[in-house]
Amino acid sequence: MNALKAAYSQRGLKPREAARLLGISKRYLAYLEAGQRGPGRALERKIEQEFGVKREEILKEDQP
Numbered sequence: 001m002n003a004l005k006a007a008y009s010q011r012g013l014k015p016r017e018a019a020r021l022l023g024i025s026k027r028y029l030a031y032l033e034a035g036q037r038g039p040g041r042a043l044e045r046k047i048e049q050e051f052g053v054k055r056e057e058i059l060k061e062d063q064p
Contacts, residue, residue, distance in 0.1 A: 002033040004058050007051035022046055032058055 008018035019029040022043065031037035039047060044055045 003053050005033050007053045021050055
């Protein structure tokens with residue numbers, strides 16, 4: 001499971017809620033989780049602030 005998905009799931013959030021909290025679309029969140037897109041600097045800071053997940057963790061391959 002992707003670190004970002006694991007972090008928001010652990011807080012009991014659904015993808016739509018996590019995306020809203022980050023100010024992005026649910027589709028863009030899915031791209032981040034799949035490693036198809038990387039976050040910009042402002043979004044990196046927001047993700048780290050909200051979920052404690054760093055850029056390197058977002059871009060890693062899914063862990064079993």
